[in-house]
Every structure is written in structure tokens, then in C-alpha cells.
Amino acid sequence: MYERVLSPIRIGAVEIPNRIVRTAHATSFSREYINDDLIAYHLERAKGGAGLSIIEGASVHHSSTFALSVRDDGAIAPMRRLVEAIAPTGMKLFQQLWHGGYTDPSASGGLPWAASALPGRYAVAPPVPMTTDQIGELVEAYAKAAVRVEEAGMQGAEILAGNGYLFSQFFSPVLNRRTDIYGGGFENRIRFLLEALRAVRAATSPGFALGMRIGDSSDQRILSARETNAIALRAQAEGLIDFVNITHGDYYFHVDRYAGMDQPVGYQLPFSEDIGKDVTVPRIIVGRYATLDDAEQALKTGAADLINIVRGMIADPMLVVKSREGRGHEVRPCIGCNQGCIGGVFSGRMGCAVNPAVGREASLSDDTIVKTNNSRRVLVVGGGVAGMEAARVALLQGHRVTLVEAMADLGGLLNYARRMPKLHAIGDIAIWLENEIYRLGADVRLSTYMDAADVLAEHPDVVIVATGSQPAEAHEFVQTASPAAQVRIAPDARVLTSLDLITDREKAYGDTAIVVDDVGHYEAIGCCEMLIERGVKVTYVTRHLMFAPAMEATGRTQSALQRFHKAGDFRIVTQAELVSVGKGRAEIKPLFGARTETIDADTVVIVGYRQSQNELWLALRSRVAQLHVVGDALSARDIQPAIREGHLAARSIT
Numbered sequence: 187m188y189e190r191v192l193s194p195i196r197i198g199a200v201e202i203p204n205r206i207v208r209t210a211h212a213t214s215f216s217r218e219y220i221n222d223d224l225i226a227y228h229l230e231r232a233k234g235g236a237g238l239s240i241i242e243g244a245s246v247h248h249s250s251t252f253a254l255s256v257r258d259d260g261a262i263a264p265m266r267r268l269v270e271a272i273a274p275t276g277m278k279l280f281q282q283l284w285h286g287g288y289t290d291p292s293a294s295g296g297l298p299w300a301a302s303a304l305p306g307r308y309a310v311a312p313p314v315p316m317t318t319d320q321i322g323e324l325v326e327a328y329a330k331a332a333v334r335v336e337e338a339g340m341q342g343a344e345i346l347a348g349n350g351y352l353f354s355q356f357f358s359p360v361l362n363r364r365t366d367i368y369g370g371g372f373e374n375r376i377r378f379l380l381e382a383l384r385a386v387r388a389a390t391s392p393g394f395a396l397g398m399r400i401g402d403s404s405d406q407r408i409l410s411a412r413e414t415n416a417i418a419l420r421a422q423a424e425g426l427i428d429f430v431n432i433t434h435g436d437y438y439f440h441v442d443r444y445a446g447m448d449q450p451v452g453y454q455l456p457f458s459e460d461i462g463k464d465v466t467v468p469r470i471i472v473g474r475y476a477t478l479d480d481a482e483q484a485l486k487t488g489a490a491d492l493i494n495i496v497r498g499m500i501a502d503p504m505l506v507v508k509s510r511e512g513r514g515h516e517v518r519p520c521i522g523c524n525q526g527c528i529g530g531v532f533s534g535r536m537g538c539a540v541n542p543a544v545g546r547e548a549s550l551s552d553d554t555i556v557k558t559n560n561s562r563r564v565l566v567v568g569g570g571v572a573g574m575e576a577a578r579v580a581l582l583q584g585h586r587v588t589l590v591e592a593m594a595d596l597g598g599l600l601n602y603a604r605r606m607p608k609l610h611a612i613g614d615i616a617i618w619l620e621n622e623i624y625r626l627g628a629d630v631r632l633s634t635y636m637d638a639a640d641v642l643a644e645h646p647d648v649v650i651v652a653t654g655s656q657p658a659e660a661h662e663f664v665q666t667a668s669p670a671a672q673v674r675i676a677p678d679a680r681v682l683t684s685l686d687l688i689t690d691r692e693k694a695y696g697d698t699a700i701v702v703d704d705v706g707h708y709e710a711i712g713c714c715e716m717l718i719e720r721g722v723k724v725t726y727v728t729r730h731l732m733f734a735p736a737m738e739a740t741g742r743t744q745s746a747l748q749r750f751h752k753a754g755d756f757r758i759v760t761q762a763e764l765v766s767v768g769k770g771r772a773e774i775k776p777l778f779g780a781r782t783e784t785i786d787a788d789t790v791v792i793v794g795y796r797q798s799q800n801e802l803w804l805a806l807r808s809r810v811a812q813l814h815v816v817g818d819a820l821s822a823r824d825i826q827p828a829i830r831e832g833h834l835a836a837r838s839i840t
Contacts, residue, residue, distance in 0.1 A: 570598025696788020
């Protein structure tokens with residue numbers, strides 16, 4: 187079925203058992219040296235059938251640091267522990283060698299080194315332009331780092347030469363403003379990379395695989411696909427590389443590197459084809475591939491030899507094994523939200539919205555769930571993602587599980603959220619959870635409302651309350667930044683909640699609208715997009731310092747804003763509050779000012795914090811031996827804490 191995907195391939199002297207690669211991605215599980223959490227994370231995916239994993243970028247020099255380091259010999263023993271743990275699985279290991287240039291500070295917290303003094307996209311100060319001596323120092327650092335990687339037993343290394351990091355800065359005719367032998371013409375701008383590759387080749391054995399991750403800029407004026415292809419061909423012609431890992435995008439539009447659910451599978455393929463033209467060493471490509479079917483189709487295009495599946499195997503480590511065994515329907519889907527993975531790294535530690543075991547595999551992976559010898563009668567009230575995850579884990583433990591849901595369908599608020607533009611994939615996790623609990627034998631009762639008496643009549647040993655939340659009515663809206671303010675709403679004003687907007691069949695929004703975002707998550711983005719797609723002029727008003735700040739780390743705000751400004755008349759007003767709403771208009775004012783502004787608004791959509799539906803939990807306290815409240819019923823948030831809390835509640839059954 188997966189003839190191409192499951193076939194082996196050689197990278198240099200290293201045979202990779204299949205074509206699925208987990209390319210380097212930051213986790214922040216380890217600081218400086220590889221630790222137990224990082225080993226457990228990669229081991230789980232090795233057991234799951236990945237052919238090759240390229241370990242997240244490790245700093246080669248003190249002038250730029252992020253998480254891992256191969257700057258000294260102290261890195262060797264921890265790397266060797268990873269190698270020894272992975273070896274029985276057959277998955278091969280390469281290490282990415284990294285220097286961020288102007289993107290990251292030095293180990294001492296000082297200024298980073300870069301090609302020129304031009305600051306990076308998110309810089310707070312200009313970097314230090316490297317001297318020729320410092321370039322030579324870094325060339326030597328790359329070689330020494332590769333020697334340490336080989337000594338630890340890894341089979342290869344990858345030099346990160348894309349995504350806007352150090353080598354990309356040297357390649358760019360815009361960012362590289364040097365006047366010496368490392369600046370100016372094409373040959374000078376690629377000189378540093380070639381010197382580093384030659385040094386690594388000379389320092390390592392002939393059987394050690396060496397490649398590079400390389401890609402163009404989001405802005406082709408900064409670095410084009412044509413020049414990127416020329417760099418790859420030059421390194422190939424000199425015999426310096428055994429593979430090319432093709433990427434696209436940089437910090438000038440960083441979501442290009444890891445697009446969310448708004449982009450289709452294979453969205454990077456046009457860039458991959460241009461960059462990989464005439465490249466004959468194995469080519470790895472990326473582009474939201476998350477199933478073996480997607481990977482098989484990509485290989486059929488001829489644009490790639492190996493397919494990168496990172497987020498898909500974050501969501502389900504066993505993706506390859508399950509698919510190979512004909513159990514593809516059991517693969518937990520990546521929904522492309524970027525909240526736990528990309529957003530988690532930028533917030534301090536990677537996680538996953540749909541898989542609470544990420545980063546805690548040693549204690550929370552499904553492999554650690556033990557069948558009980560004392561089966562309990564578990565009643566889960568609420569069929570959203572929190573309740574279904576609780577039911578799934580309890581079933582895996584061998585408990586007798588009944589799940590009751592007041593609505594006619596499982597899925598909770600995701601049944602509404604998935605109807606927003608560019609958000610359909612969020613429903614995939616609800617579908618998977620539903621399939622799993624039925625497969626595992628849950629007693630599911632739909633259209634069944636339960637109060638405390640109904641629950642007690644079931645004589646459960648354990649009750650997990652997952653009754654979710656609902657938006658507050660418009661007249662109950664309390665602005666977080668100004669809770670004492672009373673918003674005056676005229677009787678003939680059209681004021682909706684986000685749920686009203688999604689379920690409104692009339693769709694008579696008029697020509698203008700205001701979306702008031704008190705939360706800062708994706709909900710308001712979806713509301714804006716629904717209106718913009720219908721030709722409505724939208725003003726986004728928020729108490730926050732910026733547009734949808736809770737989503738900024740995911741990159742999805744960038745792609746949303748790009749769509750909004752391209753599609754229609756869209757305005758952002760930050761650090762503001764709503765004063766009043768009348769027919770066809772609304773008044774707002776600055777949080778720290780008194781002067782009001784009247785804005786045309788045929789419709790006002792209020793996105794506020796939802797109200798937890800926790801009455802059942804309150805009524806059952808002290809009346810049930812084991813009682814848990816999870817997800818929005820505890821506090822209205824999003825799917826990541828909901829699934830995690832459902833999982834942990836089931837784990838805690840005694």
C-alpha cells in the first residue's frame with residue numbers, strides 16, 4: 187500500500203529504513219545537553235516507525251545559543267545515551283548543527299554575531315558584524331561539533347543553512363552588507379558555508395553523512411529560490427553534501443515555515459521543486475504532511491525522496507506503525523493549530539494540543555497505561571474533547587465507562603468552531619476521539635441531560651464532569667480591562683456573541699461590523715474572517731496590546747492578517763474598550779483616555795470569556811467518592827488544557 191514510503195534509501199553510506207523523516211524541531215525539553223525527557227520523546231517516535239530523526243539544532247559556538255549545545259565535549263555522553271536508546275528500533279539519528287546569527291543571543295547574554303550590523307526581524311539591538319577571524323573560528327567550531335556528534339555514535343549531521351539563520355544572512359544580497367571576501371557577489375556570499383562544509387568533511391569519517399537544511403526567504407528579494415537552488419547545486423558539485431533538506435520561509439513571515447490548518451498539505455511543494463531542481467542527492471521536503479497517504483502522494487510527484495512528518499508524529503508517535511498495519515484510522519490527527527508545538531516552544535516548552543503526553547512520554551504515553559484488576563464504574567458527563575479523552579483513557583485502563591451528552595452529537599463547542607473559515611481541521615480531533623471511545627466499548631448516551639439526582643441514580647464509582655461552557659449573553663458582557671464600565675446597548679442594536687454569529691441563518695450583518703475581542707485567542711479571528719468573507723467592513727477592537735496575542739506565537743495571526751488585508755477593509759484598534767452600541771454604530775474609547783470615537787457598525791460581535799457550566803459539579807461535591815471536573819467546566823479555555831485535564835482525571839482513578 188505504501189510502496190514508496192516504506193522503501194529504504196541510502197543517504198551517503200547510511201541506509202534509512204523508510205522515507206519518513208522527523209526533521210530538526212525545537213522542543214526546549216533539554217537545556218545545553220540531551221536529557222531523559224528528550225530521549226523519551228524521540229524513543230517513542232522511533233518505536234512508532236520513523237526512518238530518520240534529525241535532532242533539534244545544537245549550538246556550535248558561544249556566540250549564539252538556544253537550547254541544545256555541542257560546543258564542548260560534555261555533549262558527547264548525553265548524545266551517546268540517546269543513540270544507545272534508539273539503536274534497537276532501527277531509526278537513524280542525525281544532529282543539526284546550528285548558529286542563529288542575529289536571531290539569538292550569545293551564551294553569556296551578549297550580542298550575537300551576524301553577517302552585518304543589520305538587526306533581525308525581532309531584534310532589540312544590532313548584532314556584531316563578524317570579523318574574518320571570527321568566521322574562521324566558527325568554521326572550526328562546526329568541524330569540532332561534527333566530530334563530537336560522530337564520536338557519540340550518530341550517523342550524520344545537518345548544517346542549518348536556511349530559515350533566516352546565520353548562513354541565510356550571509357547568502358542574502360539584502361542582509362549581507364559586507365565588503366570583504368564574504369560579501370558582495372554570489373561566490374563571496376556562499377564562501378562561509380562552503381568552508382564549513384569542507385571543514386566538517388575533512389574532520390569526519392567517509393561513512394558519516396553530511397547534509398544541509400536550506401531554503402529561500404518569504405520575501406524573494408531577500409533570498410530567492412533560484413539562488414538557493416544554485417547554492418545546493420554548488421555544494422553538490424563539490425561532493426560536500428549527501429542530502430538536502432529543503433525548506434521555505436524565514437522570520438520575515440515565519441509561519442511560512444510551519445503553516446497552520448489554513449494551508450493545504452504540500453503547500454511548500456512549488457518552492458521545493460524550484461530549490462531542488464537538478465539536485466541528485468536525496469531531497470527531504472516539508473509541507474504539513476501528516477499521514478502516510480500524503481507522503482506517498484508527495485513521493486509520486488518526483489520532487490522529493492524523503493518526506494518530513496514532524497507535527498503528525500508529535501500528535502501520534504505511532505503514526506507509521508499504525509498505518510503500516512492497516513490501522514490508519516486509529517492515528518490521532520494533527521489539527522495544524524500550532525498551539526502546543528510552535529506556540530509551546532516560544533512560550534518555554536513544546537507540547538501538543540491533542541496529545542498531552544508530549545514531553546512527558548515516560549509517564550503519560552499510552553504505553554504506560556496499565557489495565558486495572560479492579561474495574562470501576564465511571565460516568566463521564568459531557569461529550570466534548572475533555573470528556574471523550576477522559577472516557578478513552580478510562581477505557582484503556584479497563585474501567586466500565588458510560589458517557590452522557592445532552593446534545594445530539596459528540597464534540598461540544600468544536601462542532602461550532604469547525605464551521606468557521608480556515609478552522610475545519612479543528613474538528614478532526616473530536617471525530618478521532620469519538621471513533622476511539624466507540625471502538626473501545628464506551629456506553630454512549632446522546633441527547634441525555636443529567637442532573638445530580640440522575641447521576642446518583644447510576645451509582646457510579648467515579649464521576650468526571652466535563653459539561654463545558656457557553657458564551658455569556660451580550661448584556662452580561664463584562665470587559666476584563668474595565669469591569670466597572672457598563673456598556674450601553676440600545677434595544678434596536680444588533681449585538682451577537684461568536685456562537686450567535688456561527689449559528690445565525692439570516693446572515694444579515696449589514697455593511698459594517700465591530701468584533702470586540704476580550705480574550706485574544708482564535709475565536710475573534712474566526713469571527714472577523716466570517717464577516718470579511720461576506721464583504722463586511724470589519725473593525726477589530728481589543729483591550730490587548732496587539733491583534734489576537736494568544737495566537738501570535740503560533741504564527742497564525744500573520745497568515746490571518748495577510749488574508750484580511752488582502753480581502754477587505756479591515757482595521758485594528760488596540761488598548762480600547764467598548765462604551766455603547768446603537769443601531770448602525772458603536773462607541774469606543776482608549777483604555778487610558780476619555781475621548782470616544784463613533785464607528786459605523788451594523789453588527790457588533792462580542793468575543794468574551796465563556797461561562798463554565800459547573801452546576802452539576804457543585805451539586806455533586808461530597809456526594810461521590812471520586813469526583814473530577816475538567817476542561818471548560820473548570821475554567822473556559824481551549825482544547826489543549828481540556829484534553830490534558832480529561833486525560834489526567836482518568837489517570838487518577840483509584
